Amino acid sequence: MAGRRSAEVGRHLADFGGRIPGTSQAFSRRGLHGQVVDGLGMRIVSGELAPGATIDLEALEDEFGVSRTVVRETIKVLVAKGLVDARPKAGTFVLGRDRWNLLDADLMAWRIALGLDVRLMRELAEVRAMVEPAAARLAAGRATGPEVDAIAAAFARMEAGAAGPVEHTTDADIEFHSAILRAAGNELLAGFHVLLAPALRLRDILTLAGAEPHGYLAAHRAVLEAIQRGDAVRAEEAVARLLENAAEDTEATLRAAEKATRR
Numbered sequence: 001m002a003g004r005r006s007a008e009v010g011r012h013l014a015d016f017g018g019r020i021p022g023t024s025q026a027f028s029r030r031g032l033h034g035q036v037v038d039g040l041g042m043r044i045v046s047g048e049l050a051p052g053a054t055i056d057l058e059a060l061e062d063e064f065g066v067s068r069t070v071v072r073e074t075i076k077v078l079v080a081k082g083l084v085d086a087r088p089k090a091g092t093f094v095l096g097r098d099r100w101n102l103l104d105a106d107l108m109a110w111r112i113a114l115g116l117d118v119r120l121m122r123e124l125a126e127v128r129a130m131v132e133p134a135a136a137r138l139a140a141g142r143a144t145g146p147e148v149d150a151i152a153a154a155f156a157r158m159e160a161g162a163a164g165p166v167e168h169t170t171d172a173d174i175e176f177h178s179a180i181l182r183a184a185g186n187e188l189l190a191g192f193h194v195l196l197a198p199a200l201r202l203r204d205i206l207t208l209a210g211a212e213p214h215g216y217l218a219a220h221r222a223v224l225e226a227i228q229r230g231d232a233v234r235a236e237e238a239v240a241r242l243l244e245n246a247a248e249d250t251e252a253t254l255r256a257a258e259k260a261t262r263r
Contacts, residue, residue, distance in 0.1 A: 036064050036074045044083045044094055045110040051096040081107055105194045112198045118254055121203055125247040131192055135184040137236035140227045143183035148228055150179040155224050159217060170204040203250055219245060
């Protein structure tokens with residue numbers, strides 16, 4: 001089984017060419033300005049542009065064929081994300097990772113699009129274990145009828161897509177967890193999906209590349225049923241168990257990926 005998982009994960013990594021499907025940045029669909037933000041942001045996140053590196057604005061104009069106004073707007077966006085800074089005498093330069101807004105949706109997507117980010121997957125598992133069980137507990141006590149229906153509909157799509165392409169199940173899985181966050185009745189928790197969605201997509205695609213991990217559907221069904229009953233304690237426990245299993249599957253996947261990339 002370990003050999004099969006390693007082979008499947010390796011095949012998926014090779015098929016993706018180092019990038020993960022479904023992680024297209026929002027800016028890439030916003031015209032020329034978005035393409036410049038996307039291109040420069042990826043270079044910074046990948047390390048191609050190291051901390052302290054100066055950005056030549058005129059060179060960007062020539063490379064992307066855009067006006068100085070577009071370049072200036074691009075820099076404003078990247079400043080807001082903590083990726084660059086601009087000062088009168090120092091010019092425009094790249095900031096260190098400790099200044100990045102790691103919860104920014106575009107920055108998260110850039111990290112994922114670059115390929116397998118081991119640190120991100122492990123840190124995501126830790127953060128999910130702290131946040132999602134509590135969200136499920138709140139959802140069990142606060143969810144409206146339509147919100148419970150949305151969770152159930154997402155689970156139904158997970159079941160229906162189980163025999164199809166992994167990406168179909170992943171989309172439903174993201175919606176399942178996002179619907180629980182929304183049902184918790186807390187705007188800050190609902191916003192957690194910005195962090196959850198792109199990283200969960202990567203985790204699911206690689207983890208589900210081999211055999212079904214740890215009774216995937218059964219674990220999600222237990223969460224749904226507890227929320228439907230309004231059982232806050234069981235909902236919290238069910239999500240905690242689901243995430244414990246997910247963390248184990250993540251570690252197995254990372255080990256398989258490391259083995260596959262050594263070949």
